[in-house]
Amino acid sequence: DELMESCRQSEFTDVIVVQETRGEPDGLVVCHLPLGPCAYFSIHNAVMRHDLDPPAAPMSEAYPHLILNNFETSLGKRVGNILKCLFPVPRADSKRVVTFSNDNDFISFRHHMYSKPTHDSVTLHEVGPRFELRLYQIRLGTMEQKEADNEYVLRPYQNTAKKRKML
Numbered sequence: 001d002e003l004m005e006s007c008r009q010s011e012f013t014d015v016i017v018v019q020e021t022r023g024e025p026d027g028l029v030v031c032h033l034p035l036g037p038c039a040y041f042s043i044h045n046a047v048m049r050h051d052l053d054p055p056a057a058p059m060s061e062a063y064p065h066l067i068l069n070n071f072e073t074s075l076g077k078r079v080g081n082i083l084k085c086l087f088p089v090p091r092a093d094s095k096r097v098v099t100f101s102n103d104n105d106f107i108s109f110r111h112h113m114y115s116k117p118t119h120d121s122v123t124l125h126e127v128g129p130r131f132e133l134r135l136y137q138i139r140l141g142t143m144e145q146k147e148a149d150n151e152y153v154l155r156p157y158q159n160t161a162k163k164r165k166m167l
Helices: 002-009 074-084
Strands: 014-021 024-032 038-047 065-069 096-103 106-115 123-126 130-139 150-153
Touching: 002 014, 024 074, 065 074, 074 096, 074 130, 074 150
Parallel strands: 065 096
Antiparallel strands: 014 024, 024 038, 038 130, 096 106, 106 123, 106 130, 130 150
């Protein structure tokens, strides 16, 4: 409660909480302020910047361009908007690219820098981190509002319904 109230008073637009078990990230909560929504994800296959091979170059602080791929259902568009609102509008000359790509309801996150060695070619350099996200809940309120309505909840039977894609 205190964290969210402090963030509201400081006029934050979003709060991101990463949960970990034994040093490995396993959960991500994206909460839009001041009124929500709040999206809950599980994290899979996380590779941090310092674990990349070869090691990543120093990262630019320029705002990244966003690529949102394959968010076609109404729920997918909702999740795409939640993720898109985390990033400010980039300058046209920014060399950073952040990709959220949906494949079978797993959202792959990749972070790259690009360069143009020649006029007709582009080279991507991964700067990390990289991980997969799996949405399991969207709550209409913020994190501290336990009574908030659920917009979406992943149910156990949905894990076996392979023919049905939610995002």
